[in-house]
Amino acid sequence: MKDETIKILDIVALLKDLPNEKLLRGQIGTVVERYSDTDFEVEFSDNNGKTIFMLTLNTGDIMLLHNELVSA
Structure with a gap:
């Protein structure tokens, strides 16, 4: 199971x-x-x-x- 603890430099998506x-x-x-x-x-940054x-x-x-493959 993947650790769901959010840490500095993690990538997140806005839910609302x-x-x-x-x-x-x-948005990422x-x-x-x-x-x-x-x-x-x-x-939040632009493409540049x-x-x-x-x-x-x-x-x-x-x-x-997550950008790594993990088993569900």
Whole structure:
């Protein structure tokens, strides 16, 4: 079973639209700081690596993404 603990530099997806920040559900971000087991600073960037927005999100707002094959 894969460890679901979110860590710094993990890639996450946004689970809901954030219209005030102009971020859409499904956008990909990088965890740049871990404040607690449930709260993280996440950076969203464009295709050139330029930061679009950084904000604090909790585990209800993001989903950890995996890029390795694991058995279900």
